[in-house]
Amino acid sequence: MTRVLGIETSCDETAAAVVARGENGAPVILSNIVFSQIEEHAAFGGVVPEIAARAHVEALDGVIEAALAEAGTSLEEIDGIAATAGPGLIGGLIVGLTTAKAIAAALGKPILPINHLEGHALTARLTDRLEFPYLLLLVSGGHTQIVHVAGIGRYERWASTIDDALGEAFDKTAKLLSLPYPGGPSVEKAAEKGDPARFAFPRPLKGEARPDFSFSGLKTAVRRAATELAPLAEKDVADICASFQAAVTETLADRVALSLKRFRAVYPKLAEPTLVVAGGVAANAAIRATLEDLSRREGFFLVAPPLNLCGDNAAMIAWAGLERLEKGLVDGGAMAFAPRPRWPLDETSAPLIGAGKRGVKA
Numbered sequence: 218m219t220r221v222l223g224i225e226t227s228c229d230e231t232a233a234a235v236v237a238r239g240e241n242g243a244p245v246i247l248s249n250i251v252f253s254q255i256e257e258h259a260a261f262g263g264v265v266p267e268i269a270a271r272a273h274v275e276a277l278d279g280v281i282e283a284a285l286a287e288a289g290t291s292l293e294e295i296d297g298i299a300a301t302a303g304p305g306l307i308g309g310l311i312v313g314l315t316t317a318k319a320i321a322a323a324l325g326k327p328i329l330p331i332n333h334l335e336g337h338a339l340t341a342r343l344t345d346r347l348e349f350p351y352l353l354l355l356v357s358g359g360h361t362q363i364v365h366v367a368g369i370g371r372y373e374r375w376a377s378t379i380d381d382a383l384g385e386a387f388d389k390t391a392k393l394l395s396l397p398y399p400g401g402p403s404v405e406k407a408a409e410k411g412d413p414a415r416f417a418f419p420r421p422l423k424g425e426a427r428p429d430f431s432f433s434g435l436k437t438a439v440r441r442a443a444t445e446l447a448p449l450a451e452k453d454v455a456d457i458c459a460s461f462q463a464a465v466t467e468t469l470a471d472r473v474a475l476s477l478k479r480f481r482a483v484y485p486k487l488a489e490p491t492l493v494v495a496g497g498v499a500a501n502a503a504i505r506a507t508l509e510d511l512s513r514r515e516g517f518f519l520v521a522p523p524l525n526l527c528g529d530n531a532a533m534i535a536w537a538g539l540e541r542l543e544k545g546l547v548d549g550g551a552m553a554f555a556p557r558p559r560w561p562l563d564e565t566s567a568p569l570i571g572a573g574k575r576g577v578k579a
C-alpha cells in the first residue's frame with residue numbers, strides 16, 4: 218500500500234491528509250483534516266494574508282498530527298510528503314512547503330511540491346477513478362477556467378476568466394449587499410426567496426465565439442441596482458441575488474457549451490465524454506443543476522466531487538502526490554523548490570489577463 222501525506226496551506230484553510238492506494242488498486246482517503254480560518258478573517262470581509270500565514274504556523278503541526286492519528290499511520294509508514302507549492306498566498310505556501318521539506322528530510326522520504334490546481338484537476342480520479350482524458354471546469358475564489366486534462370502533468374487551458382473569478386463575483390456581490398462572508402453560500406441562500414426575473418443583469422460574453430468568461434460587468438450591474446434602490450429591503454436583496462445567480466448560470470452554460478463541443482471534436486470516438494466540476498463554487502446547487510442539464514443536452518457525463526472535496530483540502534494534494542510518486546515523477550531537486558505564488562497549471566498557454574491570473578485563492 219502506497220501512502221502519501223498531503224499538506225495544503227495556500228489560502229485560508231490549514232489542511233493535512235493521508236491518502237493511499239489499497240491492495241486492490243482503489244484509492245483510499247485514510248484521513249482528511251481541514252482547519253478553516255474563516256472566523257479569523259470574517260471581520261475583514263476577506264482573507265488577510267498576514268493573519269492567514271500566522272494561523273497556518275500555529276495550526277499546522279496539530280493538523281498534521283491529527284491527520285496521522287486518524288489514519289492510524291506513523292510517519293515511518295509514509296512513502297512521500299506532498300505539499301502545495303503554489304499558486305497562493307506566499308506566507309502560507311512557505312509554512313506548508315517548509316514543514317513538508319523538514320519532515321521529508323528527517324525521514325529520508327521524497328518531497329512532492331504540488332500545484333494546487335493539479336490537486337483540483339485530479340480529485341475526480343480519487344473519488345470516481347476517472348480515466349483520462351476529461352474536461353475540467355474549475356470555479357473557485359481565485360480561478361475560473363476550463364482545462365483539458367489529458368494525463369498527469371498534461372493540462373491544456375481552453376478558457377479562463379478575463380477579469381474576476383466566479384467565486385470572487387459571489388463574494389463581491391455579498392459584500393455589496395452586506396451579506397456575511399464567505400459570500401457564495403450567503404448569496405445562494407438569499408437567492409432562494411428571490412425573483413430571478415426582477416433585474417435584467419448582463420450575461421457577459423454570451424453568444425461570443427471565444428470560450429472565455431467575464432464577471433466584472435455583472436458585479437458593476439449589481440452595484441448600480443443596489444445603489445439605486447438603497448436602503449435595501451430584504452426582498453430587494455433576495456431579488457438581486459436571484460437575478461445575479463440567473464445571469465451567472467445562463468452565461469456559464471453558454472460558455473461551457475463551447476468547450477464541450479471542442480472536446481467532442483477532439484475525441485469523437487469517446488463513449489462517455491466527461492465534464493468534471495471542481496472548486497468551492499461547485500457547491501452551488503443552481504450551478505450544479507445547470508451543469509447537469511447542459512451535460513445531458515451535450516451527451517456528457519458530469520462528475521461533481523462531494524462538497525468537502527470541492528473546496529480546498531489536503532486529500533487532493535496527497536492524491537496528486539501519490540499519482541506522481543507512482544509514475545516516478547519525483548524531482549531530485551525538489552528540496553530546493555521555492556514556493557510559487559503564481560503558477561499556471563498549463564505553462565504553455567497564453568498568459569492570463571486580468572485578475573483571473575492572481576492565483577491568490579484557488
Ligand code: KG4
Binds near residue numbers: 497
Ligand atoms: O475552492 P475554494 O474553497 O477556495 C478557494 O477559492 O481557494 O472556493 C471558495 C470560493 C469563495 O469565493 C466562495 O464564496 C465560493 O467558493 N463558494 C460558493 C458557494 N460556496 C462557496 N459560491 C457560490 N455558491 C456557493 N454555495
Ligand code: ZN
Binds near residue numbers: 337529
Ligand atoms: Zn482551491
